[in-house]
Amino acid sequence: MRKSLTFLSATLVVAFVVVPGWVAGRGADGSLRPAFVAWWRSGSGALSPELTRIVDHWFRYHVVKGLIAALLLVVLIVLGTRVAGWALVPVVALGSLALVSVMANLQGAVAPFASLFPLLSADDLRGPAAALRAGTRSPALRVMIDDYTAYHAAMVGAAGLVAVALVVAVVVLVRRRAPWPAVAVAALVATGALVLTVANVTTTLDPEPGLLGLLDGGW
Template structure:
């Protein structure tokens, strides 16, 4: 497949990542929201109703918002994964062309290298988007909580959030609704801990593969060796960063209530 076609696919998928989730998530009757403000307002009203019910079972309005957010993140996760795959293929082609382009002019080689760097960076960003949206798909309720904290600081919504803070700070037996929040908050971070661990393992394996290719490449192929070595170093360092993300999320899983309180107090 020509590189221009791959680039076109990448641009299309990038646009789809931004534009497609909301309408596709609203495919169910009554399951959509006109914009982010409408979603946030509906969430705050639904959460107040859910909290005041004293039950751990979502009210119909709360279930509607959570189900929408699940579909929203699923669409984003699939789109980001497709974008990542296309960018990987495109990046490999660009770097191969650069490595094998000894007879190309300086300008052409510089263009290939620049394009390769840009595609690589965007591919890494799209991988982060895959991770975040898979996490949101696993725990859509917990991923909605930032909208509550960022909402208006007055009225029923503010009173509900203050009750949540008081219960968390009290340290006593949580209400059924709060227990659901604590459990889902723990799953939210467990999901990222597992996702990050898988990505770290994959990057480590990729680094080993690159260094094996580097060792098996003739010394006369200097440009190829430089490309392999550069990616080998990056692929060896990234698992350290991703591993730290996994470890940080694991510590929250062990004791989620204090972290949830810090979140509602604006400590995150």
């Protein structure tokens, strides 16, 4: 059983890298920047067909990637119940990475448009940044603010749940007398999740300063 779970874990790691782009289909073809600029200049509160196609592509990408990461996490949890001692260290480390990936891809699936903002250049974002700084609230800018808020609200829920789950994991690992690196990894990721939760609560409640920092190149 242990060998089967190890093989399945390795297979899922490969799938995590290869499958999402294949399933999501066409969309990451370099057309984001012109599509975004054209949409912004239109001032519309509805995404253009071209921009919608790109956003839909990344939504599918994040959903598939998140599902594979979640499946990998389940397999690693089961594997972790069947190993002991130093064998727990790589399982906990890979499980922590899978957990973080589930969290990040959930965020991307909830707000796929906002997840694309870091892919845009400073020139692409100059118009939205100037409008936000001037206090102008066009329908297009409102869409950006709303999606950015949803992006961080999703991380509040995901990071909060992860923090709770990892605190429980730390307790379990200590009771099992797991090697200190395994406990340290789980505790470190739990601490990071708590910090991330607090940071994203702040941004969700007051999104505009954070969005302006992103538009100005501070992602």
